[in-house]
Amino acid sequence: MTKWIIDPDHSGAAFSVRHMMIANVRGQFCKVGGTVYFDPLNITNSSIELSIDASSIFTGILKRDEHLKSADFFDVDKYPTISFISTRVHSVNGNQAQVSGDLTIHGITRQITVSVEFSGPVNDPFGDGSSMGFAVSAIINREDYRIMWNQPMANNGIMVSREVQLFIDLEADLVTG
Secondary structure, three states, X not given: OEEEEEOHHHOEEEEEEEEOOOEEEEEEEOOEEEEEEEOOOOHHHXXXXXXXXXXXXXXXXXHHHHHHHOOOOOOOOOOOEEEEEEEEEEEEEXXXXXXXXXXXEOOEEEEEEEEEEEEEEEEOOOOOOEEEEEEEEEEEEHHHHOOOOOOEOHHHOEOEEEEEEEXXXXXXXXXXX
16 A cells, blocks of 8 residues: 655646536635555555645635635635545546545535546656546535525526536655655
8 A cells, every 4th residue: 555645736626516507617726635545456445535725715706716715605714624535445447436435515524425537656757756646526515515505596596506516636646765
């Protein structure tokens, strides 16, 4: 089993959510960290602990980012961290796995399963070490985490969909010694 530290300079967590039921709005969290324990001979022995700084949310619109940081959404003053801690890894085939774990957002923890595609390891061209990549995707219901803010619209529509698509791209460096 090898230990890999998530490289925050080459990793990020992104999301996509329907706005007014007509368009997707995308954003990201810019500060991601954690550890991956990876067993290439038996993927089911692998695990991950991921931490995301909720205040690092960025959508490109300052007013929207401030609203998302407020108590209406993430309440980053009260809940500064989003975390995922794996509880089970199931090998799908080749370089793909399903990873179940505890996702904590807004102080609420729920068990979810995410799809993971892993790449590597590769040696970096500067001789500094080895790196692996992990592409994670999932769909969650934000209301499961008591993120309830919304506005009704005509025809039973809502301003912000409950369903949120998550895309997390991780580059992790091998810990040696």
